[in-house]
Amino acid sequence: MEHKILLKESDIPRQWYNLAADLPTPPLPPLGPDGKPISPDMLAPVFPMNIIEQEVSTERWIDIPEPVLDLLYRWRPAPLRRAVYLEKYLKTPARIYYKDESTSPPGSHKPNTAVAQAYYNKEFGIKRLTTETGAGQWGSALAFACALLGLECKVFMVRISFDQKPFRKFMMETWGANCVASPSTETNAGRNVLQETPDTPGSLGIAISEAVEQAVTDPSGQTRYSLGSVLNHVMLHQTIIGLEAKKQLAAAGEKLPDIIIGCAGGGSNFAGLAFPFTADKINGANIEIIPVEPAACPTMTRAPFAYDHGDTACMTPLLAMHTLGHAFVPPPIHAGGLRYHGMAPLVCQAIVEGLFTPRSYHQTKCYESALTWARTEGTICAPETSHAIAAAIDEAEKAREEGKEKVILFNYSGHGLMDLTGYNAFMTGKLSDYEMPEEEIRKFTKDLERMPKAEMRKSGRW
Numbered sequence: 001m002e003h004k005i006l007l008k009e010s011d012i013p014r015q016w017y018n019l020a021a022d023l024p025t026p027p028l029p030p031l032g033p034d035g036k037p038i039s040p041d042m043l044a045p046v047f048p049m050n051i052i053e054q055e056v057s058t059e060r061w062i063d064i065p066e067p068v069l070d071l072l073y074r075w076r077p078a079p080l081r082r083a084v085y086l087e088k089y090l091k092t093p094a095r096i097y098y099k100d101e102s103t104s105p106p107g108s109h110k111p112n113t114a115v116a117q118a119y120y121n122k123e124f125g126i127k128r129l130t131t132e133t134g135a136g137q138w139g140s141a142l143a144f145a146c147a148l149l150g151l152e153c154k155v156f157m158v159r160i161s162f163d164q165k166p167f168r169k170f171m172m173e174t175w176g177a178n179c180v181a182s183p184s185t186e187t188n189a190g191r192n193v194l195q196e197t198p199d200t201p202g203s204l205g206i207a208i209s210e211a212v213e214q215a216v217t218d219p220s221g222q223t224r225y226s227l228g229s230v231l232n233h234v235m236l237h238q239t240i241i242g243l244e245a246k247k248q249l250a251a252a253g254e255k256l257p258d259i260i261i262g263c264a265g266g267g268s269n270f271a272g273l274a275f276p277f278t279a280d281k282i283n284g285a286n287i288e289i290i291p292v293e294p295a296a297c298p299t300m301t302r303a304p305f306a307y308d309h310g311d312t313a314c315m316t317p318l319l320a321m322h323t324l325g326h327a328f329v330p331p332p333i334h335a336g337g338l339r340y341h342g343m344a345p346l347v348c349q350a351i352v353e354g355l356f357t358p359r360s361y362h363q364t365k366c367y368e369s370a371l372t373w374a375r376t377e378g379t380i381c382a383p384e385t386s387h388a389i390a391a392a393i394d395e396a397e398k399a400r401e402e403g404k405e406k407v408i409l410f411n412y413s414g415h416g417l418m419d420l421t422g423y424n425a426f427m428t429g430k431l432s433d434y435e436m437p438e439e440e441i442r443k444f445t446k447d448l449e450r451m452p453k454a455e456m457r458k459s460g461r462w
């Protein structure tokens with residue numbers, strides 16, 4: 001039995017997989033301020049046209065440009081590992097595999113899309129990228145990608161994480177980026193929030209408003225905005241994870257997994273692993289596919305499916321998704337990357353179809369799972385990743401109770417070596433759980449009643 005299944009560089013997938021081509025009911029289109037579907041031109045001040053083309057594409061396979069592969073070879077193909085020590089500890093007949101995305105230079109799956117986005121922007125003649133970051137993983141991934149391609153990079157980092165994770169900022173600066181706490185005084189969006197709530201912990205929605213504003217107001221026209229999750233092209237770039245995993249599982253002598261798990265903030269690492277297997281499920285395979293979120297930010301499990309803005313200042317188009325409302329300010333839980341109010345429209349449409357079964361966990365259960373993991377498998381996972389591990393442990397225990405030899409595959413989306421303050425808070429008893437009260441959800445989602453209605457269309461097959 002192999003502990004790690006490695007692919008040769010020559011086995012790297014050369015095309016990304018686009019789930020939009022295969023979903024039985026396509027996702028609803030993004031809408032502009034007039035409530036009508038937006039045209040690609042309307043996105044041009046924000047993204048370069050080559051990325052907009054990918055955003056709206058319904059082609060099943062999209063070639064990965066050779067120069068992007070050259071960038072990805074720095075850490076890809078990523079290992080598929082078998083969690084044998086955890087299996088033994090749990091005394092489970094399940095075989096637990098995980099795709100190790102923590103081996104990239106910034107330590108997560110985020111550079112898979114960061115290098116692609118930086119490449120397409122550079123090809124289009126762009127000189128500077130702006131972005132937001134929650135936990136700092138995305139900001140450091142884009143800083144890394146911009147350093148490789150010689151682009152300037154500006155990162156608005158959610159205040160609470162900026163304070164909790166100073167080392168992520170130092171990483172971004174090491175790669176040459178400029179990182180400020182959001183809300184900042186550099187943008188109208190930031191100043192407005194600060195005036196109303198000077199002590200706000202910030203949110204991804206606010207940071208996105210700031211980054212978009214700086215991109216679209218650059219008089220030189222040479223700045224664009226880059227998003228680390230949620231949008232179709234980001235999901236697309238991440239599918240290299242699942243495509244590699246398919247080859248690796250086959251090399252390990254496995255057929256399709258029974259259960260696939262990923263944590264989901266905006267949906268990208270989950271989608272990256274799950275979408276290529278979702279195609280098999282659409283074609284009849286019996287796979288349970290589980291995106292996991294924090295109970296404190298219950299987008300998929302408790303929020304309505306509605307049209308909403310991706311940011312607090314309502315600068316982005318309306319997306320059809322599960323959303324807690326663009327004004328939502330999440331409680332300061334330690335999994336900073338899982339505190340977004342919305343979720344990728346492609347992931348949400350698959351949830352509406354019944355292809356995915358989302359679940360949520362409280363943070364203390366996730367940290368307990370992270371400690372079990374560290375003391376069996378040995379590595380220290382990101383707080384976001386601990387949500388996937390908690391679900392994998394639950395499923396492995398269920399397999400033990402049922403006496404079934406299930407194959408569980410999950411995404412190890414990142415390491416937690418920059419997140420040790422969260423571990424320390426947990427181990428010294430300072431973390432508590434937070435269940436979002438129903439009235440709180442109603443308060444933040446009230447505004448959505450004014451938006452165009454998002455119809456829940458489904459084929460009824462699942």
Ligand SMILES: Cc1ncc(COP(=O)(O)O)c(C=O)c1O
Binds near residue numbers: 108137268385415
């Ligand atoms: C390690 C890690 N995992 C998961 C996520 C969640 O993002 P997404 O749902 O886009 O994968 C983040 C976000 O910052 C992250 O840093």
